[in-house]
Amino acid sequence: MTDPLLAVNNPTALVELLHRRGETVATAESLTAGLLAATLAGVPGVSAVLRGGLVVYSSELKVALAKVDAAVLAAHGAVSEAVAAQLAVGAAEVCGASWGIGVTGVAGPASQEGHPPGTVFVGISGQVDGGHPAVRKLLLTGDRWAVRSNTVATAIGMLQDLLNGNRWRGP
Amino acid sequence: MTDPLLAVNNPTALVELLHRRGETVATAESLTAGLLAATLAGVPGVSAVLRGGLVVYSSELKVALAKVDAAVLAAHGAVSEAVAAQLAVGAAEVCGASWGIGVTGVAGPASQEGHPPGTVFVGISGQVDGGHPAVRKLLLTGDRWAVRSNTVATAIGMLQDLLNGNRWRGP
Numbered sequence: 200m201t202d203p204l205l206a207v208n209n210p211t212a213l214v215e216l217l218h219r220r221g222e223t224v225a226t227a228e229s230l231t232a233g234l235l236a237a238t239l240a241g242v243p244g245v246s247a248v249l250r251g252g253l254v255v256y257s258s259e260l261k262v263a264l265a266k267v268d269a270a271v272l273a274a275h276g277a278v279s280e281a282v283a284a285q286l287a288v289g290a291a292e293v294c295g296a297s298w299g300i301g302v303t304g305v306a307g308p309a310s311q312e313g314h315p316p317g318t319v320f321v322g323i324s325g326q327v328d329g330g331h332p333a334v335r336k337l338l339l340t341g342d343r344w345a346v347r348s349n350t351v352a353t354a355i356g357m358l359q360d361l362l363n364g365n366r367w368r369g370p
Numbered sequence: 371m372t373d374p375l376l377a378v379n380n381p382t383a384l385v386e387l388l389h390r391r392g393e394t395v396a397t398a399e400s401l402t403a404g405l406l407a408a409t410l411a412g413v414p415g416v417s418a419v420l421r422g423g424l425v426v427y428s429s430e431l432k433v434a435l436a437k438v439d440a441a442v443l444a445a446h447g448a449v450s451e452a453v454a455a456q457l458a459v460g461a462a463e464v465c466g467a468s469w470g471i472g473v474t475g476v477a478g479p480a481s482q483e484g485h486p487p488g489t490v491f492v493g494i495s496g497q498v499d500g501g502h503p504a505v506r507k508l509l510l511t512g513d514r515w516a517v518r519s520n521t522v523a524t525a526i527g528m529l530q531d532l533l534n535g536n537r538w539r540g541p
Binding site: 235307309342345347 | 372373375376399401406407408411412416417420421422423425427428430431435464466477478479480512514515516518
């Protein structure tokens, strides 16, 4: 059977790159709810690279599991740059990985916190800018699956770019 | 776009059943690495039902995140009935859910701990047998994706059966 996640989002290059560098990755996922980690895990031999991850669908778990600051969550909302950054930091710290990826956003069909479906923030924490997470805001189109799948593809590409020294430069 | 996880594994009936019962679910996933939680999250409105989950690819995280007993892990190995049971209990407890699903096994292509690819244990914890987790051993065929995808389908069907009062009766 063809792995539909491998076919669409091509995580193999990222996994090989991390493997060569001797580095690891972990995730903290809200709207994708494990889809990013599951996509990486489609690559045979990923166990040297993927530590694990946190699926933090409920707000309480963003705080309890991924160590998002409850005051930041209350002030900025779950769908925010600040929470994506803290999810990334929390993923790396809690799972003991070189790199953490945090994703939060609105998959749809309903809006959330005033944000339309497709509003997504991807954060990456690691050896970036002296430890400051990089965060990218996405405005994706399409249905629930399109938003979640494109979020995964963007997160994979974003970490790859950072590892290759191509700092992402804004929308 | 069609959600390939919804199309194959049909989590909608389980999500609706949990919704009607006012109950929640959480996951602790090794070989599937988030695929089960991500499949459930494909159903619109799942946030009332899915608390979150733990992706515990590394052995350390099975202990640190999902509260698997290190002595049990050492004695039985990661691919075991005992660890699947503890993953299920840990998922429910750590994520504060009515039901916990734990999955561990060998996706392949290589064997692990002497178990061939396709050896999988699915545990479910909740109001089953006075709190004792139900565990099912699977011997799946096919490639890495087939094993992971069929594990997700089995876990979904197993919780559905339990909720419907059809206790699973052995291989």
